[in-house]
Amino acid sequence: MDMKVIREDDDLTHVKLSGRVDLEGIGGLDLEFTRHAVTRRKPTLVDISDVDYIASIGLRMLVTAAKALNKFGSRLVLLNPHPDVEDVLRTAGFDKVMPIEHDYERALETLKTAA
């Protein structure tokens, strides 16, 4: 797994994950992810278009961040998942905690709505 910070300002945290989000892939990056996504407490957009596999530990990392952000009144929105990954997310019902969007502008709109 790789993580790239695209934008961090007063309105938004925008990060991009890529590769395999499983135990081996995450390595120590979950702490890094949490540091960017959660501790800033800003609406967070997570681009997962280049994630090709997500295991339960990866789901846990995302859900934990989303729930923490919700507590601060912010949201976490997932952008552009691969169909297989989207299937995993929707089957588990996680789109109820982290909305899934396929369009950047729409994702920004969703981020503005209340959690």
Place this chain on the structure above:
Amino acid sequence: MENQISDDPVAVTDNVPATILVVDDDPDLELLVTQKFRRQIRNDEFHFICVRSGEDALEKLRENEIDVLVTDIKLPGMDGLSLVSRLKTEYPLIRSVIISSYGDMRTIRRALNLGAFDFLTKPIDFDDLGITITKTIEEALVLKRAVHDRERLAAIRRELDIARRIQLSMIPGIFPAFPERGEFEIFGEIITARDVGGDFYDFCMIDDDRLYFAIGDASGKGVPAALFMAVTRTMVKADAVKGLPPDRCLSEANKILCMENEFSMFITVFTGVLDTRTGEIVYCNGGHKLPFIIRGGSGPEPVENTPGIALGVIEGDSLYGLGNVKLEPGDGIILYSDGVTETMNKAGNLFTDKRLRDLLSGQSLEGPRDTVGRVLRDVEEFSRDVPLKDDITLLAIRYNKP
């Protein structure tokens, strides 16, 4: 689903000073070693305990974790050779250095035969003292570390063994499960991964006509996953046998799992009730992979999803809903965990839902045991030479007749 095994560093030997017990009735040796190793003593790398007799040495051995013993052969009372031979039986991890007078090869050889690691001769050469003791300490620490690693490995194995036992104790494993009933057949199997995931399947009769069944997969691995699974399985089943509909069973369990879940664990569960008089199934999906319905003539189709989310993620009153599907005589339902479809082969490819679907197409007539067996064989063949990363669980039911 996966997670790391607890990884607490138990007494990492690098950070603990090596403890050296020095035994000599003559105070000179104590002066020599404290002089020679003053830097290591100051830096807390070496810790010396000095005593004047064999008896005192035994007392210190009992009270402290000693790594190296340096002893003069000639001592008042118990001598150095007896001390060295006691080490061999009572403290096999301690390495020892004996000190004898120059040229006393007979005594030196006896000491080495008794298990001493090295020797020094009097008058003691300052450099020789340093080299010999340092070398012996290194040897003792390597040994200590090896034992520590082995104990830790054994602890991990024990933990996984506990997890596996928890898991197996949760699963009905006797088949045929209901030999007296001709209306349906059921068969389930779990292949546990080395690290033990948190899979389960479960079933029982609620009353004369209704069969309760469930499959689940807890996030994480090892004992935490096994316990989370065990608690969930028991809560869901307790409500199911009371006759609560599947969505209520999951909703109630979810409420409790969300209460104290600081580690954000979650578990996917699909549960249903088959009415053996009609073939009708009422079910609820809590975020699990959708089971396939296998009908004669047409390919396997996943059941329709219901409102639902993996248990333990969020609380809410109307998160779960019901679904219905009717089995005609000869139809079957097969439930599985993502360990099946996410099994990886040597090239790093996943087994996939599609491969499972293809495998199940046009197989309506065989019994549940054959269906499960065929899937497991195909998964095994697919993942040859690759260790299982996740549990693989399958539960199949065939409805025979009203």
